[in-house]
Amino acid sequence: MIKPVEKSLNKFANSPFVKKHIDKCIKNPEFLTKTLLVTSVSKDVFAYALRVHNTMKNNEIPEDKKSFVAKMDATTGFITAIVQISAGLALANKKVQSAMCKKLFSVLDENSKQFKQASAGFGAVSTLVGATVLAKRILVPLISAPIAGYLENKHINNNKKAI
Amino acid sequence: MKINSLEKANFKGYSSAIKRAQYAAADKFAKIDKIGEGTNIALDFIGKAVLVPATIMVASKEPKEKKEYSALKNPVAAAFQLMMEAPILMLGSNFIEKLANKGKLDKEGSNFSYNEKLYKDKFVESVKSAAKEDKNFESISGELLEKLDKKGLGRNLKENFYDAIENSTISTKETLKKSLKEFDSTHKRLYHLQNRVCFVAAIALTPILCKAEDYFFPKIMNLIKHPQENKKPKMRISLYHFKAQSAKGGIK
Numbered sequence: 430m431i432k433p434v435e436k437s438l439n440k441f442a443n444s445p446f447v448k449k450h451i452d453k454c455i456k457n458p459e460f461l462t463k464t465l466l467v468t469s470v471s472k473d474v475f476a477y478a479l480r481v482h483n484t485m486k487n488n489e490i491p492e493d494k495k496s497f498v499a500k501m502d503a504t505t506g507f508i509t510a511i512v513q514i515s516a517g518l519a520l521a522n523k524k525v526q527s528a529m530c531k532k533l534f535s536v537l538d539e540n541s542k543q544f545k546q547a548s549a550g551f552g553a554v555s556t557l558v559g560a561t562v563l564a565k566r567i568l569v570p571l572i573s574a575p576i577a578g579y580l581e582n583k584h585i586n587n588n589k590k591a592i
Numbered sequence: 593m594k595i596n597s598l599e600k601a602n603f604k605g606y607s608s609a610i611k612r613a614q615y616a617a618a619d620k621f622a623k624i625d626k627i628g629e630g631t632n633i634a635l636d637f638i639g640k641a642v643l644v645p646a647t648i649m650v651a652s653k654e655p656k657e658k659k660e661y662s663a664l665k666n667p668v669a670a671a672f673q674l675m676m677e678a679p680i681l682m683l684g685s686n687f688i689e690k691l692a693n694k695g696k697l698d699k700e701g702s703n704f705s706y707n708e709k710l711y712k713d714k715f716v717e718s719v720k721s722a723a724k725e726d727k728n729f730e731s732i733s734g735e736l737l738e739k740l741d742k743k744g745l746g747r748n749l750k751e752n753f754y755d756a757i758e759n760s761t762i763s764t765k766e767t768l769k770k771s772l773k774e775f776d777s778t779h780k781r782l783y784h785l786q787n788r789v790c791f792v793a794a795i796a797l798t799p800i801l802c803k804a805e806d807y808f809f810p811k812i813m814n815l816i817k818h819p820q821e822n823k824k825p826k827m828r829i830s831l832y833h834f835k836a837q838s839a840k841g842g843i844k
Contacts, residue, residue, distance in 0.1 A: 443702065479798060483802065533618075554627070
């Protein structure tokens with residue numbers, strides 16, 4: 430059992446793409462932050478896509494409600510991905526980071542090693558906290574709740590018209 | 593490297609408090625070394641378990657009952673996610689580390705190694721043999737090697753090793769620096785590989801997580817929302833009934 434796992438891991442670890450990716454993660458903190466942002470978003474997108482798929486395959490949900498439930502999940506997933514990526518990229522932007530770090534660490538010399546290290550750490554933390562905590566967990570519920578309400582009302586009205 | 597030790601004594605009053613806070617913040621951020629899937633998992637958990645319920649309760653205009661249900665749903669889902677992703681990351685990382693340290697993840701003839709133990713052993717050997725030349729370096733490097741054994745290689749420890757090598761009188765300074773750089777690169781390569789493999793594993797196990805959520809979630813919510821209904825009713829029995837049952841051989 431372990432041998433095939435070992436072989437696949439060895440192949441994965443030594444593939445040119447992974448080697449190049451790991452090298453870039455080590456040399457470029459900004460790239461590492463963006464990678465973590467993408468991994469976080471892709472987990473969400475995959476989970477939402479799976480929910481949509483499961484809803485469409487679920488025979489216990491009535492046909493008229495199926496597409497509504499799937500649409501709601503797809504909309505929430507889409508909003509989550511867009512808001513998170515936009516907030517993350519905006520925060521990871523060099524100009525934004527540079528302006529924030531200059532203010533936050535104004536006591537340090539901008540060309541010093543300490544300033545660069547502190548800026549790299551702040552860049553990663555602020556981007557991830559901003560995108561995965563503030564944008565995804567505060568902005569998304571605030572945006573998606575009215576949209577969900579609107580879609581629900583539309584669904585109810587359509588059903589009434591059909592009757 | 594301690595940034596906030598600079599000119600600390602000259603700061604007085606309100607503006608000095610801000611400056612001290614800035615130095616302390618810079619010091620903390622400069623120490624951040626390992627940001628990976630663990631950070632993502634922790635942030636995701638905090639957001640889902642704390643922030644989403646708070647946002648729903650404060651901002652949602654839904655009826656209270658519906659609001660409470662939505663707010664409670666998130667910490668339960670966050671706990672499920674944490675129970676699934678944290679073990680994957682810990683066990684997966686350990687498994688990959690063991691393979692890497694046996695050289696099973698290295699390709700023959702390639703310089704791109706994940707074998708951290710090999711490079712650590714080489715570096716420790718070089719430090720120990722160089723320490724024979726300089727008494728002061730021997731005592732400093734001894735302390736640093738102890739820290740390395742206990743905590744592993746971090747940014748602070750790496751800086752301290754570089755400083756100790758630079759300030760010593762040993763003849764193999766460049767060799768030691770090169771050895772430390774190789775060890776550090778291998779350490780980072782292994783760390784990023786562990787993160788990426790665990791991410792792929794977490795994605796692959798998402799269908800199971802969704803199934804588990806679908807199965808357990810209604811049951812847990814039912815327990816939280818209606819705890820009384822789920823308790824077994826207490827047996828009430830009259831003295832007459834008790835005597836009658838005892839005569840038949842006792843209450844079963």
